[in-house]
Amino acid sequence: MALIFQGCTCSICDRIIEEEQEIVAWPAFLNEDHTLWKYSDSAMHKRCFDQWNKKDEFIRLYKTRIDLNDPYLVEMIEKQGIPEWLKNEIHTSK
Numbered sequence: 001m002a003l004i005f006q007g008c009t010c011s012i013c014d015r016i017i018e019e020e021q022e023i024v025a026w027p028a029f030l031n032e033d034h035t036l037w038k039y040s041d042s043a044m045h046k047r048c049f050d051q052w053n054k055k056d057e058f059i060r061l062y063k064t065r066i067d068l069n070d071p072y073l074v075e076m077i078e079k080q081g082i083p084e085w086l087k088n089e090i091h092t093s094k
């Protein structure tokens with residue numbers, strides 16, 4: 001799990017992620033043979049993610065596999081709040 005971001009590189013721009021930068025992190029949710037596999041189980045700058053041309057596709061893929069009981073997701077939400085793109089999806093659950 002890419003939970004420690006210091007020294008990690010952004011999977012989109014390949015630059016180091018600085019501690020103070022806003023990030024988006026993903027659990028491993030794609031199989032290795034998927035074209036977007038390298039972006040799962042990775043961290044990205046939020047800015048890179050927002051401008052990424054695969055963003056919508058990636059979110060769609062993630063939503064089809066999302067498990068709100070996933071400890072990784074629960075932890076991410078506890079630490080960072082619910083990501084913008086996810087808010088519309090989960091406000092009705094629980």
Ligand SMILES: [Zn+2]
Pocket residue numbers: 010011012013014015044045048
């Ligand atoms: Zn980046």
